[in-house]
Amino acid sequence: MPYYHFVINAHAPHQVVTERLRSVHKTPRELAALPEPSRRELVTPFVGYVKEDSFSLKRNIRYRNSFLPLIRGRIVSTETGTQVKVTMFMHPVVAVFMAFWLWFVGSGALAETSMLWLMFTFGLALTLGGFFPEVIKAKRMLTEAVLGPEAELLQT
Numbered sequence: 001m002p003y004y005h006f007v008i009n010a011h012a013p014h015q016v017v018t019e020r021l022r023s024v025h026k027t028p029r030e031l032a033a034l035p036e037p038s039r040r041e042l043v044t045p046f047v048g049y050v051k052e053d054s055f056s057l058k059r060n061i062r063y064r065n066s067f068l069p070l071i072r073g074r075i076v077s078t079e080t081g082t083q084v085k086v087t088m089f090m091h092p093v094v095a096v097f098m099a100f101w102l103w104f105v106g107s108g109a110l111a112e113t114s115m116l117w118l119m120f121t122f123g124l125a126l127t128l129g130g131f132f133p134e135v136i137k138a139k140r141m142l143t144e145a146v147l148g149p150e151a152e153l154l155q156t
Contacts, residue, residue, distance in 0.1 A: 001089060001090055001092075001095040001099070002067075002069075002089065002090045002095070002127065002128065002131040002132070003087070003088070003089045003090075004069070004087070004088040004089075004132075004135045004139075005085075005086065005087045005088075006086055006139060007083060007084065007085050007086070008083070008084040008086065008142070008143055008146045008147065009078075009080070009081065009082075009083050009084075010081050010082045010083075010084065010146050010147055010148075011080060011081040012081050012082055012147075012148065013077075013081070013082065014075060014076075014077040014082050016082075016148075017075055017081075017082040017084060017146055018050065018052060018075055020145050020146055020148050021050045021055055021075075021084075021145060021146065022050045023145070024044060024045050024046055024141070024145040025044055025045075025046040025047060025048055025049075025050055025055075025057055026043065026044045026046075026047060026060075027047070027048070027049060028047055028048075031043075031044075031047055031060070043060075044060055045059065045060055045141050045145075046058065046059060046060055046071075046141075047059075047060045048071070052075075053074060053075050053076070054072070054073060054074050054075065055071070055072070055073045055075070056070070056071070056072055056073075057070075057071040057073075058070055058071060059071075059134065059137065059138050059141075065130055065134065066091070066094045066130070067090060067094065067126075067127060067130030067131040067134065068091075068130075068131075068134050069088035069089060069090065069131060069134055069135050069138060070088065070089055070090070070091055071086060071087070071088050071138060071142070072086070072087050072088075072089075073085060073086040073087065073142075084142075084146050086139075086142060088135050088138060088139075090127075090131055098123065098127050101123055102120060102123050102124060102127075105119045105120045105123060106120045
């Protein structure tokens with residue numbers, strides 16, 4: 001199952017980091033309550049839940065992507081500020097389906113034709129190509145949100 005883990009170290013108090021994360025997300029209920037044209041405009045980069053010490057998010061996108069990473073994280077206070085531990089992974093149902101599909105096609109490819117190898121390669125490329133570009137975007141957006149003004153200093 002595609003999986004990605006990283007840590008963001010912020011020189012800000014726990015409560016500030018939590019509020020920064022809350023400012024870039026809406027709950028599914030809040031998003032559903034908005035009028036339809038507003039929902040189409042990306043009113044917030046993430047949808048999900050942010051609690052005091054953890055969060056569960058996914059990107060708010062206009063297009064369909066079954067490989068969109070689910071984002072889970074923990075917010076931990078440290079001596080120098082706050083550490084945000086982030087884990088991104090594929091939806092378990094999609095991961096099981098793709099594992100089964102790749103196993104089925106891959107086992108046939110070992111015994112049969114090059115067409116099955118092509119299907120196996122396509123399935124693998126589709127899975128990884130749909131997941132990792134989204135991981136890169138989400139990581140950048142989360143890092144900018146958590147670091148706040150510090151993010152500008154890191155880019156220069």
